[in-house]
Amino acid sequence: SAVISQKPSRDICQRGTSLTIQCQVDSQVTMMFWYRQQPGQSLTLIATANQGSEATYESGFVIDKFPISRPNLTFSTLTVSNLSPEDSSIYLCSVRPRLGAQRGYTFGSGTRLTVV
Amino acid sequence: TQLLEQSPQFLSIQEGENLTVYCNSSSVFSSLQWYRQEPGEGPVLLVTVVTGGEVKKLKRLTFQFGDARKDSSLHITAAQPGDTGLYLCAGLKTNTDKLIFGTGTRLQVFP
Numbered sequence: 001s002a003v004i005s006q007k008p009s010r011d012i013c014q015r016g017t018s019l020t021i022q023c024q025v026d027s028q029v030t031m032m033f034w035y036r037q038q039p040g041q042s043l044t045l046i047a048t049a050n051q052g053s054e055a056t057y058e059s060g061f062v063i064d065k066f067p068i069s070r071p072n073l074t075f076s077t078l079t080v081s082n083l084s085p086e087d088s089s090i091y092l093c094s095v096r097p098r099l100g101a102q103r104g105y106t107f108g109s110g111t112r113l114t115v116v
Numbered sequence: 117t118q119l120l121e122q123s124p125q126f127l128s129i130q131e132g133e134n135l136t137v138y139c140n141s142s143s144v145f146s147s148l149q150w151y152r153q154e155p156g157e158g159p160v161l162l163v164t165v166v167t168g169g170e171v172k173k174l175k176r177l178t179f180q181f182g183d184a185r186k187d188s189s190l191h192i193t194a195a196q197p198g199d200t201g202l203y204l205c206a207g208l209k210t211n212t213d214k215l216i217f218g219t220g221t222r223l224q225v226f227p
Contacts (some may be wrong), residue, residue, distance in 0.1 A: 109157055
């Protein structure tokens with residue numbers, strides 16, 4: 001299965017600033033996703049990162065707040081913009097296995113963001 | 117609104133006890149996956165169930181997919197402290213690659 005390197009692992013940011021999270025995969029993958037995990041809760045899908053085109057956002061998430069780049073099949077970034085304390089969460093990237101979704105999606109270790 | 121509701125939300129038990137976690141939805145999924153997540157890590161796949169009524173066993177863990185492919189359960193026999201973690205069911209929506217997670221069950225097993 002793919003190996004994901006996600007950076008940074010944690011950060012503390014001032015409100016009003018932005019944080020960019022990087023997700024690097026050790027092999028080419030077609031499907032990459034970004035999730036948010038609020039404190040003590042489950043994962044919520046933010047968007048699908050599409051290579052060569054704009055990301056597809058889920059209801060409640062917008063491009064201005066969560067711009068996503070996907071320049072190639074192994075790399076993506078998620079930016080959380082205009083930070084507020086409500087953005088304090090763990091952000092995770094995920095990839096679908098090449099041989100089919102039933103083999104289980106692989107996740108990065110997450111980025112723990114604290115906004116002060 | 118969360119499409120997949122898990123119960124219970126929290127579970128604290130003694131080593132050796134049995135437990136069942138439920139994952140319910142009003143939606144039909146093409147398959148359902150169970151993950152376990154430990155602090156500081158991403159979720160890790162335990163099992164995928166695809167066929168309605170399917171039962172899969174993984175050592176002391178038994179997974180079942182409902183006949184209508186809307187619900188699932190995870191049963192752990194003789195729980196051990198190493199089973200402690202956040203258990204997440206996740207449904208794959210039909211004709212998409214989107215994995216939608218349940219609300220989660222946090223399990224703590226005391227020695």
